[in-house]
Amino acid sequence: NAGVTQTPKFRILKIGQSMTLQCAQDMNHNYMYWYRQDPGMGLKLIYYSVGAGITDKGEVPNGYNVSRSTTEDFPLRLELAAPSQTSVYFCASSYSPVYNEQFFGPGTRLTVL
Amino acid sequence: AQSVTQPDIHITVSEGASLELRCNYSYGATPYLFWYVQSPGQGLQLLLKYFSGDTLVQGIKGFEAEFKRSQSSFNLRKPSVHWSDAAEYFCAVDYNNAGNMLTFGGGTRLMVKP
Structure with a gap:
């Protein structure tokens, strides 16, 4: 199993550009999550999904969009990149909502200039 | 607002010494509690978790x-x-006990002296 994979690993965007961060998992997990991690801070939840076709906002959803058309994939879309979105983005997945052991991908480091 | 506090931003210990990392959360009931570790350039890995029962929990890599x-x-x-x-x-708390949202502390960076 590859676990949770994320692409790209690094990306530099100009202000106003858009991009999609890809996340995939091969563990047949229903729950998937997107977090951002700012320097010296803990992770903050952006969006999560409880299954294909179902998504919901987390703590910091503004400026982002998600979709979940399959169990495996959970892409994160930035429509109009802003410097405040410079961060490291982590995707995670979990099998059970009750025990909530989340498995994390390696992260995408995004810089908006 | 619910929060998780890790008071120590940095800790340095000598190899072989004991370690204690602090975590406090703001809530009256007992949420689900987690500790994660993040190695440089890597994602987070679960060390241990507490849901109920015995208040001393064992995790991987010799942590408790x-x-x-x-x-x-x-x-x-x-x-x-x-x-x-x-x-x-990182200490993390699931305040809803529903598995949908984790609130993370700010993290403690551990350095180990030889």
């Missing part, structure tokens, strides 16, 4: 944590630190 309801704390411990333990450690 103790839940103290009266202090709203969930401190992480290791009796003898190895150089490979140098990493950043």
Whole structure:
């Protein structure tokens, strides 16, 4: 199993550009999550999904969009990149909502200039 | 607002010494509690978790944590630190006990002196 994979690993965007961060998992997990991690801070939840076709906002959803058309994939879309979105983005997945052991991908480091 | 506090931003210990990382959460009931470790350039890995029952929980890599309801704390411990333990450690809380949202502390960066 590859676990949770994320692409790209690094990306530099100009202000106003858009991009999609890809996340995939091969563990047949229903729950998937997107977090951002700012320097010296803990992770903050952006969006999560409880299954294909179902998504919901987390703590910091503004400026982002998600979709979940399959169990495996959970892409994160930035429509109009802003410097405040410079961060490291982590995707995670979990099998059970009750025990909530989340498995994390390696992260995408995004810089908006 | 619900929060998770890790008071120590940086900790340096000598290899072989004991370690305790502090975590406090703000809530009256008992949420689900977690400790994660993040090695440089890597994603987070679960060290241990507490849901209910025995307040001393064992995790991977020789770590343990103790839940103290009266202090709203969930401190992480290791009796003898190895150089490979140098990493950043995050305490996380699931306040809803529903598995949908974790609230993370700001992290503690551990450095290990030879």
